Amino acid sequence: MAFARKNRLSGKNAVNAVIRGGRKVVSGGFIAYFKESAEKNWRAAISVSKKVDKRSTVRNKLRRRISEIMKKNITGKNRCFDIFIQVRPEAAGLDFERLNGEFVRVFKSMASL
Numbered sequence: 154m155a156f157a158r159k160n161r162l163s164g165k166n167a168v169n170a171v172i173r174g175g176r177k178v179v180s181g182g183f184i185a186y187f188k189e190s191a192e193k194n195w196r197a198a199i200s201v202s203k204k205v206d207k208r209s210t211v212r213n214k215l216r217r218r219i220s221e222i223m224k225k226n227i228t229g230k231n232r233c234f235d236i237f238i239q240v241r242p243e244a245a246g247l248d249f250e251r252l253n254g255e256f257v258r259v260f261k262s263m264a265s266l
Contacts, residue, residue, distance in 0.1 A: 155220065156197060159196075160194055161198070162196040162197055162198040162235050162236070167196075168198055170188070171186050171235045171236070172186050175187050175237075178262055178263070180259055182247050183238050183239060183240045184238070184239045185237070185239075186237040186238075187234045189234055192235075195227050195234050195236065196234075197220075197223055197236040197238065198237050198238070199216050199220060199238045199240065200237070200239050205240055205244065205245055206245050215244055218249055219240070219252070223256065226256060226257060227260065
């Protein structure tokens with residue numbers, strides 16, 4: 154299921170602002186760019202390119218898994234961020250639990266900054 158409209162980071166300019174003006178955390182399966190937001194809600198975008206896998210079913214499955222992990226781990230936090238996730242090819246081989254562990258580690262580092 155997709156993010157609620159209020160939680161979508163949409164538009165090239167918004168994504169570029171997060172990449173250029175924010176911080177970057179590199180993990181095994183993805184790169185997370187984040188920037189503290191003035192908005193009242195967190196916003197996120199996920200990019201899974203054809204470099205990850207040529208099959209759209211694999212890319213869509215990764216996108217759905219990541220969005221579900223983000224919904225469970227971000228909601229209810231005090232600080233709001235704009236987040237851009239760029240998925241790397243290594244993520245295609247990770248199961249849900251390992252992917253979740255990577256995201257929890259990244260979210261903890263985001264909260265500490």
